[in-house]
Amino acid sequence: MTSKKAPGAAKPAQRVIKKYPNRRLYDTETSTYITLAEVKQLVMENHPFVVRDAKTNEDLTRSILLQIILEEEAGGAPMFSEAALANIIRFYGHAMQGFMGTYLEKNVQAFTDLQTQMAEQSKGLTPEMWAQFAAVPVPGVAGNYMEQSKRMFETMQEQMQKNTEQMLGAFGLKK
Template sequence: MQSKKNAAGKPAQRVIKKYPNRRLYDTDTSTYITLTEVRQLVMDNESFVVRDAKTNDDLTRSILLQIILEEEAGGAPMFTEAVLASIIRFYGHAMQGFMGSYIEKNIQAFSDMQTQLTAQSKSVSPEMWAQFMSMQSPVLQGMMGNYGEQSKTLLTQMQEQMQKQTEQMLGAFGLKR
């Protein structure tokens, strides 16, 4: 399928309308689609927005959360109960704003590392792969080290930001540390 482009030559964002009967309508293909097909749009890196057909409210986040819920219920969940409970505890906490950014940056770093490994593995023969697996690879150690360093840096930034906010709050009440 050829992607549509807007006046600036950029790919146009696909609009999916959600009707009160919970059906999803893809305005690009003029057909009703399932949540599974929306998931495939995500997997294909398609840019889309889900809008309420009546109010035009953006429902994209709730549809993405629904997809995650179905994936989690579908057999091999990604999140343990402990992780989900921890995420819930961050809501309403001073760190809520930072946590989303921290998770997003870590997922991006992990994704970048996976992309690098995939690109490098295309030129690897089965014999080379066996040799790679039999010893600790400096490349893998370097990439994991980079991921670890990025994660550590993000955590340090988050802690510094939290400390600044605490000092500002204490200062607002006339208290000093």
């Protein structure tokens, strides 16, 4: 019996977590109440899940994920600076909001892929080999990530320029 999945094979079942009005989270798979820390663990272990309001069945997954991020940010070792958070807020309602979300998502995914690839390639390396590896610039994978990030940023700049020109044109102003 092989462990390979055929194309189009069903994904693992999505775990359903219900959120009750008392703010408690109930894992329907284990029939137990769970904490945000346990939801975070599901994320860390790549378990597919959805959080639903127990009364309305509304999808609350994003709000729970944002709550986990908020707790992590308040926990003493924030990932985002105030300036980065302020810049993200400025994109809400802006013509580039959709592009910025895609830009961030693709860059985080590229970074995650890079991290996974490096972890796979580093299996079996001794501390001495790591020291040698760290001393040598790695143009391949890291270079590809930087180039992709640069291209996406340039595309974003071009799109912003086009949007600005269109806006100015709409007001009868030319650049």
